[in-house]
Amino acid sequence: MKITIRLAALLLAATVLPVSAQDDSLAGERLYQENCASCHGANLEGQPDWRSRLPNGRLPAPPHDASGHTWHHTDRVLLDIVKRGTAAIVGNGYESDMPGFKEVLTDEEITAIIDYIKNTWPDRIRASQESRTLADEQVQP
Numbered sequence: 001m002k003i004t005i006r007l008a009a010l011l012l013a014a015t016v017l018p019v020s021a022q023d024d025s026l027a028g029e030r031l032y033q034e035n036c037a038s039c040h041g042a043n044l045e046g047q048p049d050w051r052s053r054l055p056n057g058r059l060p061a062p063p064h065d066a067s068g069h070t071w072h073h074t075d076r077v078l079l080d081i082v083k084r085g086t087a088a089i090v091g092n093g094y095e096s097d098m099p100g101f102k103e104v105l106t107d108e109e110i111t112a113i114i115d116y117i118k119n120t121w122p123d124r125i126r127a128s129q130e131s132r133t134l135a136d137e138q139v140q141p
């Protein structure tokens, strides 16, 4: 009897865990579509001609897929950009259309969005961003 219960618990854990992990990435995707897709594109493709400045001198929204440079940033920097917005990070009166989301999204929600973005990258790109993040965590306690 005891064994049956233990087996049932194991089976339950095995089925429940992957589902909750899946929920996280679905939440990240939903939050991305609600908060970011209007500028960065429904398929993370960014705004057209994103390398050229707009007539007002500001930069368009870059893609978040592997063709952009989101993966050049460590986790710490990505969270900071999304929380505070680009103008606050660059300073010196720099103007940017990238807003800060710290009043709108929790750190967990922002992390879920970033995880969703990372999951669309090829393994090689994901590994490269991960090693930059690890190196950064070694210098920044």
Ligand code: HEC
Pocket (backbone or CB within 6 Å): 032, 035, 036, 037, 038, 039, 040, 058, 059, 060, 061, 062, 068, 069, 070, 071, 073, 078, 081, 082, 086, 095, 096, 097, 098, 099, 101, 113, 114
């Ligand atoms: C109103 C348009 C707009 C919205 C909405 C928006 N962004 Fe941005 N985002 C931009 C622009 C424009 C830039 C480039 C800013 C610059 O370099 O001046 C940018 C830059 C970024 C960068 C830096 C990328 C890089 O390659 O350096 C990240 C990360 C980012 N956005 C994430 C997000 C996330 C996550 C969301 C949703 C929570 C979001 N953005 C919503 C316009 C937007």
